[in-house]
């Protein structure tokens with residue numbers, strides 16, 4: 277039999293409020309270092325597999341379909357199609373948001389015919405909650421909104437969001 281916790285059970289729990297002073301360092305690695313430098317320069321770079329024509333964005337040094345290393349860096353367009361979208365009313369720090377943050381996966385357009393960009397970039401989408409709720413944002417064409425060049429630091433946030441193209 278399963279029984280829920282009673283209020284008095286919860287009061288028995290001893291809690292400590294503690295704010296750790298944790299600092300993290302993260303090495304971006306071979307693929308992401310080039311990718312992030314590309315963003316600083318206002319370019320979205322992917323890794324192309326010359327066997328199957330997949331262009332990996334985010335970049336991968338290995339083609340998971342051909343079981344071989346990818347071959348070259350290639351710029352893709354900063355436009356694409358919304359594949360998934362979700363509206364979050366909870367911030368990263370767990371506060372309730374009045375205006376939801378909308379994020380999703382964008383499949384970018386290749387810069388050359390016969391290539392296809394895979395699997396897609398996870399990013400913010402500048403759109404309304406209504407378009408997420410009625411799913412009309414899915415399949416829409418969007419374009420990157422870049423930060424001004426002097427504010428770019430080589431981060432995924434060098435792109436503010438992807439905004440619908442009319």
Ligand SMILES: [Zn+2]
Pocket residue numbers: 325326327328329330339340341342343
């Ligand atoms: Zn391949």
